[in-house]
Amino acid sequence: MPECAPSLISVCGLSKTFGRRRVLEDIDFEVKKGEFLAIFGPNGAGKTTLIKILATLILSSSGTVCLDGIELKKDPLTARERIGLISHESLLYGDLTAHENLRFYGRMFGVSNLEERISHLLEKVELEHRKFDLVRTFSRGMQQRLSIARALLHEPSILLLDEPHSGLDPHATEILDGILEDLRKDDHTFIMATHNLEKGLNHATSVLILSQGRIVFGGRKDALDISDFRKTYDSYVGGHV
Secondary structure, eight states: OOOOOSSSEEEEEEEEEETTEEEEEEEEEEEOTTOEEEEEOOTTSSHHHHHHHHTTSSOOSEEEEEETTEETTTOHHHHHTTEEEEESSOOOOTTSBHHHHHHHHHHHTTOTTHHHHHHHHHHHTTOGGGTTSBGGGSOHHHHHHHHHHHHHTTOOSEEEEESTTTTOOHHHHHHHHHHHHHHHHTTOEEEEEESOHHHHHHHOSEEEEEETTEEEEEEEGGGSOGGGHHHHHHHHHTTOO
């Protein structure tokens, strides 16, 4: 099995099958510190499965994934300390308050200045006034804003984003985009899986197109003709976003 590469994130020969169905096949890419990789693809391309493997939520069937020099299969707990996951699924507990949710995750990660971090992040996502309300009473946008705070609570160096703009109202979208830009200034590293070409290209330094479980295109954004990228995308996935 290959050793971990010097890049912050290294994926080599990654494949995933569910029974007889192959969802990912021979995925290879690297992401250096401070880069923002946008992975585009239609529904069913394997984007969410890939993000879940990187987030240590599921195991790959074969191949190697290293984050910050840590091989996921060998030491997933240490790798998880470096990862923040923002997903279209909130990963929150509806019968707990916003504060209780963040306190639960903060204790799980051993956050030392927990109350200070909770207060800071609730203000950042504009939910300080709802911190003692049950999450099940929150709107979709509010839950997504709280999930952003949850993902950032332990100050991860790597942010994984799975369709993070899905279902967001304009205000929540503005908050998310602002937070991403602030984190980029602090040299965080990102992988975003999305079918939203506009949002992905706004943030990306490099791009991949995933179709039917395979990488069919990759490149640096500064080497792309952005105006023609949708045509490039359509040529690989048949126009199905």
